[in-house]
Amino acid sequence: MADLGIDLQDSAAAGLGARPRVTRVHHISVPVRDLDEAREFWVRAFGAEPVSTRRPRFAAVRVADVTVGLAEQDGGWTARGAEYPHCGFRFAPDAMWSAQARLQALGVPTGRIWTRHGVEGLMYFRDPSGNLFETACWHGLADADALPRDVRGGGSYRIDLEGLNYTWKPPAAGAADGQAVRPTQLDHLSLPVRDMPQTARFWVDVLGATPGRQPNHMVEIAGIDISFNAQPTGWTRRDAEFPHYAFAIAPEHLLPMKARLAAFGIPTHPICTDDDGAAFLYFRDPAGNLFQLHCARGLPTGAAIPRDAVAGADSHVDLAALNYDWTG
Numbered sequence: 001m002a003d004l005g006i007d008l009q010d011s012a013a014a015g016l017g018a019r020p021r022v023t024r025v026h027h028i029s030v031p032v033r034d035l036d037e038a039r040e041f042w043v044r045a046f047g048a049e050p051v052s053t054r055r056p057r058f059a060a061v062r063v064a065d066v067t068v069g070l071a072e073q074d075g076g077w078t079a080r081g082a083e084y085p086h087c088g089f090r091f092a093p094d095a096m097w098s099a100q101a102r103l104q105a106l107g108v109p110t111g112r113i114w115t116r117h118g119v120e121g122l123m124y125f126r127d128p129s130g131n132l133f134e135t136a137c138w139h140g141l142a143d144a145d146a147l148p149r150d151v152r153g154g155g156s157y158r159i160d161l162e163g164l165n166y167t168w169k170p171p172a173a174g175a176a177d178g179q180a181v182r183p184t185q186l187d188h189l190s191l192p193v194r195d196m197p198q199t200a201r202f203w204v205d206v207l208g209a210t211p212g213r214q215p216n217h218m219v220e221i222a223g224i225d226i227s228f229n230a231q232p233t234g235w236t237r238r239d240a241e242f243p244h245y246a247f248a249i250a251p252e253h254l255l256p257m258k259a260r261l262a263a264f265g266i267p268t269h270p271i272c273t274d275d276d277g278a279a280f281l282y283f284r285d286p287a288g289n290l291f292q293l294h295c296a297r298g299l300p301t302g303a304a305i306p307r308d309a310v311a312g313a314d315s316h317v318d319l320a321a322l323n324y325d326w327t328g
Contacts, residue, residue, distance in 0.1 A: 029243060029244050031071055088188040090184050118145040195286065200216070228287075252300060
């Protein structure tokens with residue numbers, strides 16, 4: 001794969017100088033067993049809007065303020081009894097119970113709506129493949145103090161993560177009561193990691209995140225919270241593309257961010273483009289969770305960039321080569 005032909009000999013200076021920034025979450029892409037099933041789930045449950053894509057074995061839907069990519073892959077979804085990884089969507093206070101009812105009407109098991117601190121309401125569910133998601137309402141939920149409090153909040157409620165798995169047999173269109181209930185935005189990512197302090201350093205020192213309200217295991221970046229939890233496994237498979245989480249980045253920040261990652265000893269690859277001209281770059285956190293920098297407008301240099309092989313061109317990202325042992 002040819003590189004951009006741009007001189008990055010000053011990568012250390014560029015990487016450790018003024019910080020390039022990501023702006024928002026552009027998309028999350030999850031592995032699924034069946035594209036048609038996955039697309040139907042998001043459309044019927046949450047009113048998602050299909051997004052046109054020419055990539056084989058891949059579909060996409062728009063959910064609130066983020067695109068959710070759906071990619072056929074032989075595994076990689078959240079393990080049957082695991083809590084991580086999962087993605088959380090924020091819901092208005094009056095939509096939490098409606099979202100629960102809508103999922104249950106479609107034959108999707110949910111846990112109870114529960115709380116940690118008596119002010120918020122939270123609820124887990126899985127898509128038909130097993131990817132774990134969460135509905136979240138942090139303020140304004142009526143009678144939140146009467147919700148069951150989970151064991152980590154000093155209560156007795158234990159989430160039955162195993163019981164949220166199912167074989168989906170959706171009712172005929174129109175048979176389920178109620179309407180699709182739309183979230184307002186992507187709220188958070190919760191990821192498995194090997195080493196909590198190391199992960200915090202990665203996010204703050206390398207990517208410029210702000211320590212969150214629980215700085216030992218949470219950061220704020222690009223308008224969302226990212227929490228990380230010490231786990232023995234669960235991150236993206238060494239050679240897999242899904243799941244991954246993509247941040248939007250401005251054209252003038254993409255090359256400096258690539259240089260910054262390299263300066264901290266984090267492997268990257270030559271920047272590629274897709275058929276729409278967007279430039280992208282994959283990288284991993286120290287645990288192996290896969291991320292992408294996505295620049296919809298391409299690069300300002302006008303340099304010829306190798307296209308992504310899965311989009312029908314002649315380049316290929318070596319995803320296994322992006323794994324590393326970090327000493328940062």
